[in-house]
Structure formats: C-alpha cells, structure tokens
Amino acid sequence: MSGETRESYRETSDEFLAVLGSDRSTNSLTVDDIDQYLDALDSPARSHGPLSLATKGGRIGRVRAWLNWAWREGDLVTPLGQNLKPPPVPVTTPAPLPPDQLRTMLAQVSLQYQTLLLVLLDTGLRVGDALRLRRTDLRHMQDGQPYFEVTISKTHSGGHSPISATTEKVLRRYLEREAPALWTQAWGTRRQPDDGYIFFSTQRWGQPLNRRTVEKHFVQLKAKTGWAGKCSPHVLRHTAGNFAAEMGLNEVRIAQYLGHRTLRMVKRYTGKVSVIRDFDAVSPANALGDIPAPTARRHDVAREAARQRKRNPRVHEEEHRK
Numbered sequence: 001m002s003g004e005t006r007e008s009y010r011e012t013s014d015e016f017l018a019v020l021g022s023d024r025s026t027n028s029l030t031v032d033d034i035d036q037y038l039d040a041l042d043s044p045a046r047s048h049g050p051l052s053l054a055t056k057g058g059r060i061g062r063v064r065a066w067l068n069w070a071w072r073e074g075d076l077v078t079p080l081g082q083n084l085k086p087p088p089v090p091v092t093t094p095a096p097l098p099p100d101q102l103r104t105m106l107a108q109v110s111l112q113y114q115t116l117l118l119v120l121l122d123t124g125l126r127v128g129d130a131l132r133l134r135r136t137d138l139r140h141m142q143d144g145q146p147y148f149e150v151t152i153s154k155t156h157s158g159g160h161s162p163i164s165a166t167t168e169k170v171l172r173r174y175l176e177r178e179a180p181a182l183w184t185q186a187w188g189t190r191r192q193p194d195d196g197y198i199f200f201s202t203q204r205w206g207q208p209l210n211r212r213t214v215e216k217h218f219v220q221l222k223a224k225t226g227w228a229g230k231c232s233p234h235v236l237r238h239t240a241g242n243f244a245a246e247m248g249l250n251e252v253r254i255a256q257y258l259g260h261r262t263l264r265m266v267k268r269y270t271g272k273v274s275v276i277r278d279f280d281a282v283s284p285a286n287a288l289g290d291i292p293a294p295t296a297r298r299h300d301v302a303r304e305a306a307r308q309r310k311r312n313p314r315v316h317e318e319e320h321r322k
Helices: 003-020 031-041 053-072 099-106 111-123 127-131 165-187 211-225 233-246 251-258 301-311 313-321
Strands: 138-140 146-152 157-162
Touching: 003 031, 003 053, 031 053, 099 111, 099 211, 111 127, 111 157, 111 165, 111 233, 127 146, 127 211, 127 233, 146 165, 211 233, 233 251
Parallel strands: none
Antiparallel strands: 138 146, 146 157
C-alpha cells in the first residue's frame, strides 16, 4: 500500500470517528455507527451547508474503502464496509480551463506551484502521480524531447509522459532556484537525495507534498482569481484531455497519453470536439474541387407555372383565396 493511501485512510478514519465521538475506536464500531455517520452527512445543521451528491458519494466511498481495509487487517470483526453504498452520481466532465484563466492562475502562484500546474497541464497526470515524480524520473529522447518515467497508481502500470520545452524551462528554474531555498528552510543542512521528490514536503521528511494541501491551495487560488467554474488539480487533467482532442489526437493516443485502459473515458473528450470548427477539412463537397458551371434551364419558370394553373384551376383558386 502506498504512503498516500495510508495517509488517506488515516484522514478518513479521523473524520469518521470525529462524527461519532473522540472516545470511539475502530475495533468498537457497529452498524449503528454507520447509520449515525450517514445521518450526519445529511444533517441540515451542517455549518457549511448540505453536501453535494458528488461530495457525499466521495466521502462514503473513502469510508467504505477504509472499513474494508480495516476488516482485512483484522481491526474489525465484521465487514462493515459492505453496509455502505455511495449514491449513484451522474458522470460529468468539468469544463476545461481556458487559456486566459490558466495564465491568471500562473501569475498568482509561487514558482513551485507554477511548475506543478504546468506539469499537470502538460502530462495530464492525476495529482497523486504527479506529486510522486522524482528528480531521476526526468528523461530525454534522442531528439531532445523531455519526458517523465511515470507510474500510474490507478492501473499499477508504467508509462512515459512528455512535457513541453516551456514546462521543462520552468521546472529547471524551480529546481535550481526555489527548491534549494525551500529545502534549506525546512531541513537545514541535511542533504537532499539525488532521487528525491520534485515536489517535496517541507513538513514530513522524505515525503512528497500532501495531496490535500495542494487541493486546498487550488480552492484558495479559485477565490483569489475570481473563477466561477470548477478549479482543482483534476480539472487540469480534463483540460489536457480536451486540448488533445481539439488538436486532433486520435482516441487511442489520448488513452495512452492519459493512462486509460479503455476508450470509454476518452470519449468524454472527443465527444465534445465541435465538428463545425474543422468541417472544412473533412467536407466531401470540398474534396470535389472547383464546381462546374450549371447548365441552362430547360424550361421557362413562368410558362411552366401558367401551364400548371391551366391544368388544375380548382387548386389554383383555393391557393389564391388563402
């Protein structure tokens, strides 16, 4: 189990037990405690208002995963996680961030977070995978194209995530200027490992930045920039996928790029690409080239209309009255 998963389970258990009372422990939980937690999620007396369906489903899913793990580890006598079923949540893809908003965000953050934003935008990685990138993961192709050797935690597979020259330039600047200063402030004269995390924690030795910390930073960034839409690290992944589809990358390549095993998720991006914008390139009429001049009319329109009136006078009279 990864350190991030363990940290997620610890935070989830703390949140769950806080609802029940500080005197409770994992090995004393019962089905009634599950009901009490669900009631608390639906309580209208919540200080921050009611939870959205997606937020509620996410919390229930995390608690269920933690309880299932605790049961497998022997901390629970009964599999309480089986009593938790997250509500069905419609699959929606948040709108991608437009270039103007991205530029505004990049102007409001430190060099460290500017680097992280660009890496997320370029690679389309999930934030947890991006935070686990190490200095030694940066490689170059023979033609100089920079890329990261990555491990996709969701599929337990490896892959390559290319980055642009722009992102590499900012990354080098961060590693040469801000990263050493942050390291010295946090860890003094302790030597930074050669294979250390690019986005290292300044509070936990040998660990990457905490995912929740990054997510909270995005919440603050949204308020600071006045952005009305959804703004989170995962939105940058959707922005990357949408941009790849708009630029004409086929579904198989997008699946490889984002680390999807099937094309089902990719269709959320390719299905939004406007056929109108690029229709000139695929129009069968355009492929005909110059259209030949039309032939002359074979009959006179006025003479044909008079002939029809003469042939059907009753129909003509009815149309005239209308």
